Amino acid sequence: MNFNRFAIPLLAGACLLTAFTGKAWAYESCHKSKWGPNDQIGALNNITQDNILAAAKLIKKGKSMRMGIETNAKTPAFAPRTYSVTIVRPGQDYAGQTMGNTKTNYHDDILNTWVGIGTQLDGLGHIGIDNTYYNCTPGTEVTGLSGLKKFGIETVPAVATRAVLLDMTALMGKDIIPEGTAFNQPEIEAALKRQGNMKINKGDIVIFYTGWHKLLGVDDKRNGSVEPGLGVQGARYLASLGVAMIGSDTWGLEVIPFENPGQVFHVHQILLAEFGVFILENVVAEQAIKDKVYEGMITVAPHRTTGSVQAIVNPTFIY
Amino acid sequence: MNFNRFAIPLLAGACLLTAFTGKAWAYESCHKSKWGPNDQIGALNNITQDNILAAAKLIKKGKSMRMGIETNAKTPAFAPRTYSVTIVRPGQDYAGQTMGNTKTNYHDDILNTWVGIGTQLDGLGHIGIDNTYYNCTPGTEVTGLSGLKKFGIETVPAVATRAVLLDMTALMGKDIIPEGTAFNQPEIEAALKRQGNMKINKGDIVIFYTGWHKLLGVDDKRNGSVEPGLGVQGARYLASLGVAMIGSDTWGLEVIPFENPGQVFHVHQILLAEFGVFILENVVAEQAIKDKVYEGMITVAPHRTTGSVQAIVNPTFIY
Amino acid sequence: MNFNRFAIPLLAGACLLTAFTGKAWAYESCHKSKWGPNDQIGALNNITQDNILAAAKLIKKGKSMRMGIETNAKTPAFAPRTYSVTIVRPGQDYAGQTMGNTKTNYHDDILNTWVGIGTQLDGLGHIGIDNTYYNCTPGTEVTGLSGLKKFGIETVPAVATRAVLLDMTALMGKDIIPEGTAFNQPEIEAALKRQGNMKINKGDIVIFYTGWHKLLGVDDKRNGSVEPGLGVQGARYLASLGVAMIGSDTWGLEVIPFENPGQVFHVHQILLAEFGVFILENVVAEQAIKDKVYEGMITVAPHRTTGSVQAIVNPTFIY
């Protein structure tokens, strides 16, 4: 999630912090994993060998699609998030210099980037409820200046399963679904029905296609401040089906403005902290949607940088 | 490639630069792509829909394996390569602070790392011959301080194809293949024969399993200074078969000490600059080797950081 | 202060946190500035035009001495502190490239460093008491992810005043004062007396010379884990005299092991949080000590990077 875009303005409005505390809705912060006290991978436990075998059978056309957008200094991101890569040619500062009689020379690169820019996989240490994270883990057991002590992105296993694409643009007859449009059980079921009475299975990855990514580079301000997306009830519904991950071609997956303005990134909390369902952002399914293909095999493979909260990913969809 | 480990010492020995220039072996620096002057993806062009469909049929057990090792400050890397991730909690510096009546809080992370640490995909802009890169591209058209102008890692398409694993440890009866052991056509053919007369097809990805990764954290100095690996003739042989990528569980794929000491990272040049064959390093196939499974589907999906020379990857092998 | 070296091990020993809480010594966390609620520069207020004029009269030999040690990747610093500088030549990646008929070319550099490495000036936002900083300022009003909101190093005015050097090695007859040796009022007065009955004036900067810097590069482990230095009573004594800054040729100024093991960096707290006295670390007065000159003019001029907690400085001593 490009969380910062929102978090800072929200926090800045100090009134918010009190405005909603009057109504003493108590959100339970501790949610135990059904896979035991040592579980760090949440709903990824739902992916079994049967999921992989079934997904393999969906590969019919022999097409593969990369779902990642590019990450660079122009990719929309809220302050203070920044990106840079610096290209270097160690020991070859002057061009005559090469190595050996093969005249070998080379480039190397240094990345200096906030991870939450571009296409992202949110790990289970990203969002908490009152400083408690997935599986009732206190923040003090998660946080660490030089890397998370728990739920680091390196813990994610090899993910290959069925992906279900939900074309909300076709369902709603709009090229770009407007901001604030919430996807809850009715919308999800309608999309499935429209796509040939599809069903979502345990261990699936669900990807919403909203057309929102078309605003990238066109209207970054609108893109990054609001979005259509998953609603609170829809999040609970999909989690109840046992999905492993949920993604969208938006920067934050969930509907913004929030359905309830006092519930800040509540969908993120439900998915990550309550159910251990991973979140994908800025995943673009353009090619498959054009092909009217709504299911296939997907792999999601984060760089295993130890202790990272998130990863810049590039899921592969094969159909 | 963890090229630095080698390049700097080699360059430091200035004598090397002259020692081998006496014998005027002229290595042609310009190698045109057979896919035309605009080609930036080289042998990835060999992957077709048939490759994908054939690979899907290899998924029989329903298992998936992540091939990436972890990247962190302890992962062996030559100076001046460094890695760090910094975990932050924007706007929540004091723990009482949460957002909304959902008491939302979160972690974010900042990566500051040389890309060539851990499991890597070398792009075609990584290695050149006398400052000329793949497809006869002059270095001046490739290089750029804030990102490569050509061959940036973001240009890699969605890669899904058959992977062939070659268990060199079983072939040679050793737990860890010693440094300096070259894999050329005879060794490659022997490995294929031992594994049930397998064949390598156009568009395949070939991965050597040498056991060398077992030195990680055990003898990092030996690990990072030498290695068993692909020889010059073997590189030309595999390239002639049309493979898309070649990888190994070593830091640099090719055999070190080099077969010919004056030919510095010549295998890298042959693969990247001559044939456009991508290179994978530190890819570990432990689980499949234990299962005695030598072929399956593989996906390789680099983070699409614009202009990066390389990517920290985590290929997924499905069988 | 290279605080990290200590803080992490101390924190790791969780027992410490409870061990000393039994004895309910209550350390008042709020200390108002006598220069009013808006004061951000503390004891630097003590430096007046008279201080400058008096200091100018101490310039007798016409010598100047830089007091900063070098900061680089080998300068001792506790994990996770790291330093790097990357040299680049924008747009001139291949050596033939120069600009204009003047054939202009240039280097540029990118610093990526924790600030607390090498010779440092600790700002008033560095250390707090129970999350309260100088002038009764709550941590929430100080902290900020992208820069301190208060007490940033850019607020430091032009500092030029008299410096008093205290040669503890000559006083104690040792080349290097051993770790754990505390400097309190008796030792300070003895040093002043030995140096010709010197007096410390309001607005002065006091610098201890202990010989400890001689361990740099020789025994970095010993250097960085313990040190001789200012004691709790000595800190209060010097603060009562109205000194503006106190420094030493050690990494952390204050005596370690601490005089009272439960009082962690208490001297830092007294100086920074109670009295607004700035701290200098790793300031080396070698040349003046050899010249047996113990007073002169000093300038301390931090890089004005907005919101920095500390600065890498290089005070100039003129005599």
Add this chain to the structure above:
Amino acid sequence: MNFNRFAIPLLAGACLLTAFTGKAWAYESCHKSKWGPNDQIGALNNITQDNILAAAKLIKKGKSMRMGIETNAKTPAFAPRTYSVTIVRPGQDYAGQTMGNTKTNYHDDILNTWVGIGTQLDGLGHIGIDNTYYNCTPGTEVTGLSGLKKFGIETVPAVATRAVLLDMTALMGKDIIPEGTAFNQPEIEAALKRQGNMKINKGDIVIFYTGWHKLLGVDDKRNGSVEPGLGVQGARYLASLGVAMIGSDTWGLEVIPFENPGQVFHVHQILLAEFGVFILENVVAEQAIKDKVYEGMITVAPHRTTGSVQAIVNPTFIY
């Protein structure tokens, strides 16, 4: 120098490179130091004990003035230059956490910045002539990916000497001197005459006051693309007088547009590469100019980060 602002556009206009090469003006690239082959500090050799003693006598009012502007993310700088500082609180991620019964807590900071932002001291390795640097030093002996091998900013000795301020605004009767206004011998002499027939001595530091800094934050685009400043003849004139450093309240000291459009940053070359005269940029003398004080003692003390090309400095002027 904020060189990038200019260099990239200039280089981008490839025509420039050829446009002026037709007229074969040969600029000698090798200029030997008169202080011998090992000299790395150039005109700083001109500062003697007499300079310091004479400067001390200029301290009459007891005032000190910091000459550095702030460096932060909003300080004008050309792409790809960026600045960030990240504030951290190691081991204290949750506010309850303090150390010991003193309840100690602290902030630390990580700087990640191009050095050429804000007030800068250009070292002698910054600019070359056809890849040759000061004292006939080939670029290959200077450059180094992880720090300059020669002329690193850490080599600068303790600089304390007389500074002469030249108020060009009063001379020319303008609040802000317009861009393109060149300061050569006539203008310099006129300014000296107006200020009471002042003389510039060997070892002095000369600072131009142009009012240009008033554009900071007001018209950053104009500020950073052009400027009034030192001309080619004026640079040679001041160098011939033996000045140690020359600075201005502009981002690049020298007049832009250049007097001769084919001579790109030629003043920089003359000062740094020919004469070893150091350059200061964005040094603001506001307070002294208001006081109509034109001479005093100055100290310039770069952070001693080993191998840095430049330093972010904050000169202290005392009068």
